[in-house]
Amino acid sequence: MSLFGVSLATLFLTAQGVVGRNFPFESAQLTQADARDIPAIRFGDKERAPPWDVTTPRCRAWPDSHDWPSNSEWKQLNVSLGGALLRPLPAASACYPGEGFNETTCRWLVNQSDRTHFWIDEPLSTLTQWPQGSTCPLTLNPEGSCTRGGFPKYVVNATTVKHIQAAVNFARNKNVRLVIKNTGHDFGGRSMGAGSLSIWVHNLKSFEFIPEYNVGRYSGMAVHVGAGMESWEQFNHMAANNIAVVAPGGNSVGAVGGWIAVAGHGGLTSKYGLGSDQVLAINIVTADGKFLTVDPNNHQDDLWWALRGGGPSTFGVITSVILKAYPPINVTTASLSFSVNPSLATPNTTAPPANANSLTDLTSFWGGVSLTYHYCTHIIAAGGFCYSYIYPLGNSSFSFTTSHFLPNTNFSAASALLQPLYTQLNTAHTIPVTLPTNLPSTPYAGNGRRTGASGSEAVNTRYRSRLFPSSLWRNTTQWATIFAATIRAAVEEGGYTFHGIGYSPTADVAGWPGVDSAVHPAWRDAALHGSLMEVQPLGLTAAEARKRDERVKGYVGRWQALMPGAGAYMNEGDPAEAEWQGRFFGVHYRRLVGVKRRWDPWGVFWARTTVGSEGWEVQSWDGYPMSQNGRLCRVVGEK
Ligand SMILES: Cc1cc2nc3c(=O)[nH]c(=O)nc-3n(C[C@H](O)[C@H](O)[C@H](O)COP(=O)(O)OP(=O)(O)OC[C@H]3O[C@@H](n4cnc5c(N)ncnc54)[C@H](O)[C@@H]3O)c2cc1C
Ligand SMILES: *[C@@H]1O[C@H](CO)[C@@H](O)[C@H](O)[C@H]1NC(C)=O
Ligand SMILES: *[C@@H]1O[C@H](CO)[C@@H](O)[C@H](O)[C@H]1NC(C)=O
Ligand SMILES: *[C@@H]1O[C@H](CO)[C@@H](O)[C@H](O)[C@H]1NC(C)=O
Ligand SMILES: *[C@@H]1O[C@H](CO)[C@@H](O)[C@H](O)[C@H]1NC(C)=O
Ligand SMILES: *[C@@H]1O[C@H](CO)[C@@H](O)[C@H](O)[C@H]1NC(C)=O
Ligand SMILES: *[C@@H]1O[C@H](CO)[C@@H](O)[C@H](O)[C@H]1NC(C)=O
Ligand SMILES: *[C@@H]1O[C@H](CO)[C@@H](O)[C@H](O)[C@H]1NC(C)=O
Ligand SMILES: *[C@@H]1O[C@H](CO)[C@@H](O)[C@H](O)[C@H]1NC(C)=O
Ligand SMILES: *[C@@H]1O[C@H](CO)[C@@H](O)[C@H](O)[C@H]1NC(C)=O
Numbered sequence: 001m002s003l004f005g006v007s008l009a010t011l012f013l014t015a016q017g018v019v020g021r022n023f024p025f026e027s028a029q030l031t032q033a034d035a036r037d038i039p040a041i042r043f044g045d046k047e048r049a050p051p052w053d054v055t056t057p058r059c060r061a062w063p064d065s066h067d068w069p070s071n072s073e074w075k076q077l078n079v080s081l082g083g084a085l086l087r088p089l090p091a092a093s094a095c096y097p098g099e100g101f102n103e104t105t106c107r108w109l110v111n112q113s114d115r116t117h118f119w120i121d122e123p124l125s126t127l128t129q130w131p132q133g134s135t136c137p138l139t140l141n142p143e144g145s146c147t148r149g150g151f152p153k154y155v156v157n158a159t160t161v162k163h164i165q166a167a168v169n170f171a172r173n174k175n176v177r178l179v180i181k182n183t184g185h186d187f188g189g190r191s192m193g194a195g196s197l198s199i200w201v202h203n204l205k206s207f208e209f210i211p212e213y214n215v216g217r218y219s220g221m222a223v224h225v226g227a228g229m230e231s232w233e234q235f236n237h238m239a240a241n242n243i244a245v246v247a248p249g250g251n252s253v254g255a256v257g258g259w260i261a262v263a264g265h266g267g268l269t270s271k272y273g274l275g276s277d278q279v280l281a282i283n284i285v286t287a288d289g290k291f292l293t294v295d296p297n298n299h300q301d302d303l304w305w306a307l308r309g310g311g312p313s314t315f316g317v318i319t320s321v322i323l324k325a326y327p328p329i330n331v332t333t334a335s336l337s338f339s340v341n342p343s344l345a346t347p348n349t350t351a352p353p354a355n356a357n358s359l360t361d362l363t364s365f366w367g368g369v370s371l372t373y374h375y376c377t378h379i380i381a382a383g384g385f386c387y388s389y390i391y392p393l394g395n396s397s398f399s400f401t402t403s404h405f406l407p408n409t410n411f412s413a414a415s416a417l418l419q420p421l422y423t424q425l426n427t428a429h430t431i432p433v434t435l436p437t438n439l440p441s442t443p444y445a446g447n448g449r450r451t452g453a454s455g456s457e458a459v460n461t462r463y464r465s466r467l468f469p470s471s472l473w474r475n476t477t478q479w480a481t482i483f484a485a486t487i488r489a490a491v492e493e494g495g496y497t498f499h500g501i502g503y504s505p506t507a508d509v510a511g512w513p514g515v516d517s518a519v520h521p522a523w524r525d526a527a528l529h530g531s532l533m534e535v536q537p538l539g540l541t542a543a544e545a546r547k548r549d550e551r552v553k554g555y556v557g558r559w560q561a562l563m564p565g566a567g568a569y570m571n572e573g574d575p576a577e578a579e580w581q582g583r584f585f586g587v588h589y590r591r592l593v594g595v596k597r598r599w600d601p602w603g604v605f606w607a608r609t610t611v612g613s614e615g616w617e618v619q620s621w622d623g624y625p626m627s628q629n630g631r632l633c634r635v636v637g638e639k
Contacts, residue, residue, distance in 0.1 A: 023206040028160035044288035049601035059633035060177040086155040092138040096146035131189025133629025150628030152198035169289040182257035188575030190607035204228035209241040221325035235448030261312035271383035276308040277514025281322040287600035306595040309519030313607040339399035340365035368429040370483040376502035386502030465573035467526035490555040496532040520586040522567025542623040
């Protein structure tokens with residue numbers, strides 16, 4: 001009974017030593033005694049769960065209908081949470097007549113909020129807005145009224161494990177949809193849901209440096225990190241402790257949440273592996289409400305394997321992780337860009353002068369871009385990372401920009417590695433680029449800036465992803481053919497932006513225990529993670545959104561034909577990806593479903609394209625594809 005009490009959980013011993021290195025916030029746990037008084041927060045029993053595919057009740061409870069918990073039940077939950085239950089209004093409600101209206105606040109949100117951390121510290125907001133259903137857009141001139149749309153109904157501002165356990169138990173016992181939000185960066189609406197109770201892990205910011213950590217074959221430095229850590233904060237902790245930790249490149253991305261759950265890339269990925277490869281232990285609240293430590297000695301055959309690569313919001317709520325740490329490391333960065341504007345080939349004295357790297361010949365431009373992607377194989381072989389975009393500018397004008405990151409090198413070695421690329425661009429493609437004569441080597445740690453993240457259309461982006469297998473790079477001729485049919489066609493004809501990130505988290509680089517995990521095997525043999533990016537304007541009709549989906553399928557179809565078995569990265573992939581099970585999880589999918597059914601037989605955790613999610617769908621009120629603005633119900637007639 002006191003198994004869930006503080007003392008036993010923290011002192012529980014095995015032959016390997018102490019299990020569960022808990023932060024103070026993790027020692028505050030829900031007890032059987034707490035649950036005895038409030039039936040709605042009683043723990044679950046996996047052995048007594050109904051069969052996985054039972055169809056009643058067919059839907060999750062819906063606010064204000066007969067199956068929704070009563071006000072007094074919500075009050076009781078709030079009491080058990082010590083008052084941490086929030087019922088926030090959407091931020092933009094300040095712009096609409098009614099509850100929450102405040103003109104000053106509205107003006108500030110419209111004009112200044114993008115330059116602050118506001119949207120990340122806000123309990124409901126997510127960076128990508130279309131899944132919400134556009135029912136409360138931020139504007140000085142509102143039409144209609146503001147409704148919650150795809151936003152959750154209640155939010156638990158979790159600051160203890162007890163909060164999370166009570167919320168999971170309540171959602172499971174009362175058939176309420178549950179969502180988990182950390183930073184809200186997910187591009188596919190996976191951190192929101194209409195009519196849900198949201199567990200907000202953002203405030204779990206604990207950090208501890210562990211000079212020596214031993215588990216299995218690992219012996220070395222480690223860090224213990226709370227689930228709410230953001231990448232910029234993680235960088236500052238690295239500087240303060242004179243260490244390096246693999247972290248997301250994006251400053252405001254969660255350093256633990258979605259990123260660690262399904263691979264996760266960053267500047268050191270070719271050198272030290274993916275986010276999932278760094279994990280040495282995981283503290284988690286599972287669907288039955290219990291708090292566990294999962295590591296190479298505990299639950300090693302299922303959860304330990306599945307939680308590293310098997311996806312977020314699937315097996316439980318992670319409260320903290322222990323990650324590998326490395327000695328401090330410097331990174332040398334070299335940026336390269338060139339563009340093309342064929343109209344400048346016609347002499348026109350009134351036209352603006354071409355900049356030094358602006359070409360007029362499309363063959364040169366695309367030849368140079370293709371070569372640069374091919375050359376990235378040398379950079380990743382040296383432990384480096386290539387980060388690029390190809391932008392269509394209209395009227396057959398395009399620009400290409402890339403940055404090459406080289407860890408642990410010096411100026412002369414970096415120059416020697418990069419110079420042949422510049423020489424070949426000059427000679428084979430007449431692109432007048434020169435290698436900078438000053439390539440600074442700067443510490444990887446310590447540049448963590450607290451950045452805002454806008455709630456604007458700029459991040460309202462749909463991604464389509466593929467992990468391009470290294471076999472495509474066999475030689476430059478073969479690569480040029482593939483490149484033209486896949487990347488060039490999508491940008492030149494399709495008008496999509498291409499985002500290419502070159503890195504190579506091979507099995508050797510991943511090492512132990514990363515190599516034995518649920519990470520899609522496609523990552524181990526990939527040399528490029530390519531995505532097509534498309535801004536999804538707000539306020540599209542469902543029909544317009546579907547038409548856009550159809551159009552992009554034409555281009556993704558060509559990728560499909562040339563790379564039939566290629567994997568894709570869920571976090572920067574398409575929530576409408578066809579056959580997402582194989583694309584995002586590969587051969588591991590079947591085994592992952594087994595783990596899901598064993599650990600969450602109720603289907604408490606649900607988010608689009610996560611393991612086992614095909615049995616449910618959101619019935620969006622207007623049919624907008626993949627919107628979260630609707631009730632979550634079982635898919636009927638299809639098992
Ligand atoms: C500006 C920007 C920059 C980016 N840069 C990078 C990058 O450099 N590298 C990269 O690999 N990706 C990058 N991404 C993609 C990023 O990895 C995903 O958006 C990722 O899902 C973010 O995770 P989060 O926890 O921060 O966000 P959230 O949207 O809060 O969560 C994402 C998913 O994880 C679940 N989740 C969150 N916390 C937990 C938890 N504690 N337990 C269980 N489930 C949880 C949520 O329910 C949701 O399904 C970037 C995205 C953006 C918007
Ligand atoms: C929960 O309780 C706190 C403290 O009493 C209160 O401030 C808060 O408004 C309550 N939440 C809800 C949703 O009623
Ligand atoms: C509106 O918001 C501003 C800024 O937060 C605050 O100072 C003011 O009191 C609010 N006005 C009303 C009427 O609530
Ligand atoms: C936005 O705020 C800036 C000051 O930060 C001010 O100069 C500008 O006029 C404001 N714009 C609008 C449209 O309110
Ligand atoms: C969440 O809880 C923390 C800690 O109690 C508190 O500082 C913060 O203001 C809360 N956030 C909201 C939005 O209530
Ligand atoms: C010359 O350039 C100007 C300015 O960009 C443009 O308006 C004009 O159409 C161009 N003329 C020709 C003949 O291309
Ligand atoms: C493309 O060229 C046409 C005709 O010269 C011009 O009207 C249009 O504005 C241009 N578009 C862009 C995006 O430059
Ligand atoms: C730079 O690095 C290379 C390769 O590691 C090494 O051989 C060389 O001595 C270094 N040069 C300087 C100036 O440190
Ligand atoms: C890293 O770069 C800094 C200056 O940016 C320099 O002081 C330091 O010596 C470098 N460290 C290593 C290990 O090269
Ligand atoms: C390069 O690839 C092309 C196309 O696949 C092939 O025809 C050619 O023989 C290859 N060249 C070399 C040197 O391997």
